[in-house]
Amino acid sequence: MSHIILAGLSKKYSERRKKIRDAGEQLQAQSFQVLKDIDLEFENGEMVCILGPSGCGKSTLLRIIAGFDQATSGSVLIDGKQIQGPSEDHIFVYQHSALLPWMTVSENVGLGLRSIREEKQREEKIQEYIDMVELNGFESRYPYELSGGMQRRAELARALAVDPKTLFMDEPFTGLDFLTHMRMREEVVMMHLYTEKSVLFVTHDIDDALVMGDRIVILGGRPATVLLSRKLTYPHPRKITSEPELVELRREIFFMLGVPDAV
Amino acid sequence: MKILSRSFILPLLTFCGAIVIWELTICFSGWKTQVFPDPLTVVTSIGQLIANGTLVKHTIASLFRVTAGFYLAIFLGIPLGMVLGRNTFLLCALNPLIQFMRPISPLAWIPIAMLWFGIGEPPAVFLIFLSSFFPLVVSTTLAVSSINPTYFQVAANFNLTRWEVISKIIVPAMLPEVITALRITLGIAWLVVVAAEMIAVDSGLGYLILDSRNALRMDYVMAGMVVIGLIGLALDMAMKKLGKAEAVAWGTFSQ
Incomplete structure (x- = not known):
C-alpha cells in the first residue's frame, strides 16, 4: 500500500536532428515533450488503470513512478518520500515476460526472497507463492517450457513474493489469448482484493480498465496531459455492459479516445 | 535410439568412404609408399608409435x-x-586496438615470441594464448552487450548486489554464446599448436611431424596428422556436449 502524489510532472527527450542549411550541415538540439504537467494523487491500496492511445507516454509515466526513468521537472512522492530509483517496494511487471530464462520457476520466484537465510523457510515461502498462482508441479521448469499465461503468472508470483507496497504493471496481458486474458484479469482483481496492494496498471484496453480499476486515469494529447481521473466505487465482479453508469462512462471514454462509434 | 545410431553410423560411413578414396588415389597415382603412404601403412605406423x-x-x-x-x-x-560488454567507454577506447591485433596471425608472432621467451614451452603457450585470446574477447563482449536490458532492470528492481548481477545475470546470460565461442576457439588453438611446435620445441605432435619429415618418414607424418584430426574431433565433441548442459539449454529454446 502506498500513497502516491505526482506534482507537475513533465518529461522531455532531447532529440538531435541534422538540418541542412545553405551554409552546410548544422546540429540542432530539439526537444520532444512526452508528458506535460501531470498532477495526480493515488490513495492507499488503489488499483489505478492508466489508459491512453499507444505512444502517448503511459509507459514512460509508469517507468518514472517506478524509478527507472527520471522526470525532467516535477516530483513523484511515494508515502511522502521522493523516489530514489528502483527498489523492492515497487516491483515492475513487464509487457513481455521478464522472467530470467536461465532460472527455473522456483528460482525466479525466489529472486526476491534471497534475504531469508534459512533454506527450508525460503523454500516454503517460494512454494506458497507458486501455489498461489497455481503453478504447482512446474517449480523446476524453465520459462521456455511454460505457456504465455503461465509465464505471466510466474512473474506475478515473483513480484508478490517480495511483498511490495506497489505493483507496476505495464500492459501485462499483451499477447495472451482471449480466455487467458480474461482469467489473468480475474486473478489480478482477486490478488488486489486479497492483498490490498497499490497497483498501477497501464493498458490500452478500455474494458480491462473498467472491470479492474478503483480509479481510471486517461492520458492523451501530444504532449500527454491528464484528460480524466475518476474514482470507480462499483463492487467486483462488475457488469460493464449492464450497469447504466458504467455503460455511460464507457461510451464517454471511447468518445474521449477518438472512437465514438466503436461502442 | 534411432537418431543416436544414425548420428553414429552416417559419419562412420563417410570416414570409410574417405579411406576408400585415399586407397584408390594411391592405386591410380602410382606414387610409392614412401611418398604417399596407404591407410594400412599409416595404421601400422600409429601402432609402432x-x-x-x-x-x-x-x-x-x-x-x-x-x-x-x-x-x-x-x-x-x-x-x-x-x-x-558493460562499459561502453572502455569498449570505445579498446575495441579498435583489439580489432587491429586480431587479424595478425599468431604465426606472424613466431619470431618475436622466440626472441622474448626463448626456446621451449613459453613461446608455444604464448602463441596459443594469442590465437584464442582475441576471438574470446570479441565474442564475450558481443554476448554481454546483447543481454536484454530488461534483465538488468529486474536486477535493479530486486536489489541485486553488483556481485549478484554478475553471477545471476551476466554469466548465465552470456554462457550459451560463450560456450559456442569456446568451441570454435579451441579448434583454432589446436590448429596453432602444431605450427608453434614446429619452431620452438622438441616435443609435441607438430615436432613429431617435422622430425619425421626430416627423416623422410611420410608414414609417421601422416600418422601425426591422423592423430591431430582424431583429437580435434574429440575436443569438438566434448565442447558440443558442454553446450547441451542444462545451464545453457535455455539459449536454444528461448528467443
Whole structure:
C-alpha cells in the first residue's frame, strides 16, 4: 500500500536532428515533450488503470513512478518520500515476460526472497507463492517450457513474493489469448482484493480498465496531459455492459479516445 | 535410439568412404609408399608409435600446451570481454586496438615470441594464448552487450548486489554464446599448436611431424596428422556436449 502524489510532472527527450542549411550541415538540439504537467494523487491500496492511445507516454509515466526513468521537472512522492530509483517496494511487471530464462520457476520466484537465510523457510515461502498462482508441479521448469499465461503468472508470483507496497504493471496481458486474458484479469482483481496492494496498471484496453480499476486515469494529447481521473466505487465482479453508469462512462471514454462509434 | 545410431553410423560411413578414396588415389597415382603412404601403412605406423611410447609422449605435450594457453586466454579474455560488454567507454577506447591485433596471425608472432621467451614451452603457450585470446574477447563482449536490458532492470528492481548481477545475470546470460565461442576457439588453438611446435620445441605432435619429415618418414607424418584430426574431433565433441548442459539449454529454446 502506498500513497502516491505526482506534482507537475513533465518529461522531455532531447532529440538531435541534422538540418541542412545553405551554409552546410548544422546540429540542432530539439526537444520532444512526452508528458506535460501531470498532477495526480493515488490513495492507499488503489488499483489505478492508466489508459491512453499507444505512444502517448503511459509507459514512460509508469517507468518514472517506478524509478527507472527520471522526470525532467516535477516530483513523484511515494508515502511522502521522493523516489530514489528502483527498489523492492515497487516491483515492475513487464509487457513481455521478464522472467530470467536461465532460472527455473522456483528460482525466479525466489529472486526476491534471497534475504531469508534459512533454506527450508525460503523454500516454503517460494512454494506458497507458486501455489498461489497455481503453478504447482512446474517449480523446476524453465520459462521456455511454460505457456504465455503461465509465464505471466510466474512473474506475478515473483513480484508478490517480495511483498511490495506497489505493483507496476505495464500492459501485462499483451499477447495472451482471449480466455487467458480474461482469467489473468480475474486473478489480478482477486490478488488486489486479497492483498490490498497499490497497483498501477497501464493498458490500452478500455474494458480491462473498467472491470479492474478503483480509479481510471486517461492520458492523451501530444504532449500527454491528464484528460480524466475518476474514482470507480462499483463492487467486483462488475457488469460493464449492464450497469447504466458504467455503460455511460464507457461510451464517454471511447468518445474521449477518438472512437465514438466503436461502442 | 534411432537418431543416436544414425548420428553414429552416417559419419562412420563417410570416414570409410574417405579411406576408400585415399586407397584408390594411391592405386591410380602410382606414387610409392614412401611418398604417399596407404591407410594400412599409416595404421601400422600409429601402432609402432604407440608401442614405443613416442606418440603418447608427444600427444600429452601438445595437449598440455593447448590447455595452458587456452586456460590463460579464458582467464584473461572472458573477464575482459565482460567488462567491455558493460562499459561502453572502455569498449570505445579498446575495441579498435583489439580489432587491429586480431587479424595478425599468431604465426606472424613466431619470431618475436622466440626472441622474448626463448626456446621451449613459453613461446608455444604464448602463441596459443594469442590465437584464442582475441576471438574470446570479441565474442564475450558481443554476448554481454546483447543481454536484454530488461534483465538488468529486474536486477535493479530486486536489489541485486553488483556481485549478484554478475553471477545471476551476466554469466548465465552470456554462457550459451560463450560456450559456442569456446568451441570454435579451441579448434583454432589446436590448429596453432602444431605450427608453434614446429619452431620452438622438441616435443609435441607438430615436432613429431617435422622430425619425421626430416627423416623422410611420410608414414609417421601422416600418422601425426591422423592423430591431430582424431583429437580435434574429440575436443569438438566434448565442447558440443558442454553446450547441451542444462545451464545453457535455455539459449536454444528461448528467443
